[in-house]
Amino acid sequence: MHWAIKAGIGVLVSAGSFTAMVSQPTHASAATYRRTAATKVASKPYYTTSNTGKTYTFSGSLKKTKMHANHALKSYHNSTWTRTKQAYVYKGNRKVRYYYVKSAKNGATGWVASSYLKAGKDYQAKTAKKTTASAYDKVASHTGKIYQISGTNNYVKLKAKTSLNANLVYTRTKTRVIYKRGRAYTYNYVTAGSTHGWVVSGDIVSESSIGKTKVTSKANGLTSYATNGNVLSPYRSQDFSTVNSSGYTMGKITYTYDSDYSTTNSFQTAVHTLPLTKSTNDAYSKYHFKTAVYLPIDYPGFSRKSILGNPQSAAFSKDDHYLYVMYNDNQQASDENQTGWVIRYDWTKLNQLLNASGSSLSMIRRATNRYYRGTTTALDRQVLACMKVGPQFKAGHVQSLALNPKTNQLWFIKAYKNSTTATVQRLSMSTLKPNASVNFTLKSTVHMGSVLSFDNSGNAYFWTQTKSAWPTAPVNSVKFYKGTLGVNRVHFSLVKQGLSQAPGQVLQSMSYNSNNGRLYLVSDESIFSVPANKLGKLSTADVSRSNFSGKREFEGLVWQHTSNTGYLLTNKGPELMKVVAN
Template identity: 30%
Template structure:
């Protein structure tokens, strides 16, 4: 056991906190699952884009369909085509004061999605700067009144065309947060216990620390930072960059552990708790021998069926959370789904009814599958 004492400076406020990481004791062992019944490892390196998408003409009106080619048959279908850019005309030209100057903010690099009731949140990097990003909140009750291409059109034609009325009160419900430092951004998630958003700031791993940001879901700004360390096989690990919370407020993350016996890597799953006092308890839970694919892009928890999902490009594994936590998980408990797609899977989230929402890019879109488990 060890204690880290730190000072946090965010948004002009100074917070002192204690962060403590609890490691495995000598009497506690980690669960190792050799899930050799898993389908073949999905290797994707060169990603494809939507057939209807191009940078010159990003508007898509035909929904994409992604189906499984292994395990239970699931289908994801486009629900929202997200903006790949946002054209602002808040400056006036000196030569023509009645014409705006096009300032474009790029939104194409969406990294994660999470859902709270009837709203979903997308984290996106600011164009080519992969250390700065922002959160956008969308109201599904509003969006469902309009065609699936409306958001994409809104971002492209805002104030440039009368085809979209940007003064419509419905679209004022779209909330855009300010830029902040984040790193990769694969970890945006919602914790019902604290009614707040969380994500990992993985811009650096000094001292093998993982930084977790608590984000106010109304201002879409970070308000607190917590740090923790994880020790496994006598060494401290860094590189945790996914995050999900269960209904009891415990968080989960994962890391690839490569070895000579498994060069593709095992998946190490950790579980943690952030207390109101600022203390963070963390411990490794299980080592999964066969992971879905090249990179685990996201983890998600469906609180309707109490399952945890490991999301990779073109593949998703699910496992029962209660069996993970009481260390009775067996290979027979896994459910495997691989997909007939070479799109880059960025995030997965579930609403209160257990409906799955999948975030993919090139161009960015949210797909939905009501029967995914």
């Protein structure tokens, strides 16, 4: 019997017939089949999902072929077989095509019925390619796993290690194509702190695509846009920290009028100052405020007298020729429904009039009052010609008017507090009413802030005061948000470092000084500033802090773009006060 086996193998080899990778004993009772000679075919990858199929070796002659099972296909799921030859086996009246295949998993070979195979690679890969490092977030609707990949391109193995975290931003640095059941899947190599591995590309989304808008309506010159999903990048509270900014937080102020507001019947002419009372010892904190001009109070065409007594924010045009001041009537129940309007002041011409002989700091206030009463002088008419009063519209609290220097567009926040859906609007510089409106949601637990600013590169900023403490952020600490805001996209990220204390109890304004690159945080009688390019890595020495006296409401700090000149917008009564170095 042993001699017969050896002789049988010897005949198989010498005939150049079909060679088995693993020798199998020949059983006398095995069925025999007729087959064709093997022919070469184009190399092609296949995979199998069969749980019952097998590969075989052939022995015997073409007319009397015996088949010996050598591999169970169920042991080769998630791997690729490559064919190189074919032959036909006649089983009764059936003609069955067999492929000679080799496994990429371990080199196993054999003949397999083609019906068990499906065209395509399975668990093979291409070499990973490096990419420019970029930020990605988990897709909210996907569970998403992070995998470790081992093996070679010819046979890869994936092992799930952990789930994607919705509170992390992942950095992608490599991509790799992996084939599964004939389909190519792109995997991205990502890192987030100590977490690293490969994720299916569809489970993460590039931050550059977050917050893209679509047009929802067009009516009366206003185009409305909306985003889909959250536009705030994920974060974890434990990754947040604060830099010490203590010692300069002011309490709540009881506002008072200027000392001569009543005695002059509001037509003030004297220069007032709001002195510096306390500051940090650096070049950016030592300044005070001095009256530049008294703003108007009365104007015809509104519902009541003294309608202009409540300016909320202001912004200069890019060339500083115009000053835009935003007002509301403060008569509606909710902030987002406040009626507002904008007055555009020809700042260049007004300053020429202010510097002329016989002028007065109250000339605008007097001119608009006489216009309200129906009698004006020649000078009044010159002053009024420097003003364009825009139409009234639902504007919100409007303490956020800001110019984006990169796009030369004016933006303000209309709604932010009563819902997690925020509304920002773009103001037409010619019609002085909104021509674009964008609705978005930061996330379900985070409201948009009430203030807004842009740097020279077009980055948008706002800051908030912490109301509910984190272990890493005490109550009244400052959080900074930085991002993109426009009609095409809205996207913000929490800067992972804030300030331990806010300037004051009432968050009033935010502004950017393009001449020194600093962001200014304004509360009543207290202003902090930080270098914008150091956000996230501030030291205590970077935080300039200044306190003032005067019991005035600090509505906003506005900086010119072509010079290092700033103005404080105040109420009771409304005026612009120039920033003066101490």
